[in-house]
Amino acid sequence: MSTIGIAAENRRIDALLLRALYFGPKSYWELMRAAQAQTHQVLKALQSLLEGELVVYDGDRFVITEAGRQQAETLSLERVAEQRCEACAGRGIVLRPPFDSVLAAFQDIAAMRPKATPDFDQGYVTPETTVRRLALMAQQGDLMGRDILLLGDDDLTSIAAALSGLPRRICVLDVDERIVRFVRDVAQDQGWDHVHAEV
Incomplete structure (x- = not known):
């Protein structure tokens, strides 16, 4: 992948993480799913967002900061709500007995x-x-x-x-x-x- 392609992919992952966090705190695993990328890419993006103070980690979940919220709104990320099924969290499994x-x-x-x-x-x-x-x-x-x-x-x-x-x-x-x-x-x-x- 070219340098331009890598930069574009990094921006895409950052945007997906910010959008996910805009709608509420998320665990590491929830962000891994939201980013739709390889583990090392997600970790690098999270580190960048933490260093840029767009996101904080409270010991259990990642939370968007006010600066992160403004960044998300600048990118119009708040206009695309979560699209996964609320009943099964997009997994296709709804819990029935037992x-x-x-x-x-x-x-x-x-x-x-x-x-x-x-x-x-x-x-x-x-x-x-x-x-x-x-x-x-x-x-x-x-x-x-x-x-x-x-x-x-x-x-x-x-x-x-x-x-x-x-x-x-x-x-x-x-x-x-x-x-x-x-x-x-x-x-x-x-x-x-x-x-x-x-x-």
Whole structure:
């Protein structure tokens, strides 16, 4: 790609990020989807927006500043609202039984998990995203009566899967001892003898 092409692509990514943030704070993963670009490009754009004080990070979400809001309005970004389906967030999966009740229980448990740490490149997806993944797995026949092995589980897919009552066995392997301990504690509290976690 030419230098002009790279500059145009960078402007496009910046605009997509500002537009997404104009309509409300977003997580890292939400911005990754909004930018429609490679990870390194999105990270570079976020760094630029942070350094330019158009965006701030509050420890959990990215938030547009007043300067960022003015920049977005100068570019008329506020004129194009979010186009994704509100019911499924553009994923094509709407939570129906048993996953609608799984989500309610999972949200309470996930709220108590250890905080994400950059030591293991963690960045949690929302509880809704985790449960939608399970709904997709079930739809594809990959959950009911299955033995599930999770290599890394900072999104606590193991716990959401156990709440569904569908897998036969669940095993988590994770380098983060805090996650392993958390999964074990929840499994013990819930009386799940089919859920195991190891470092």
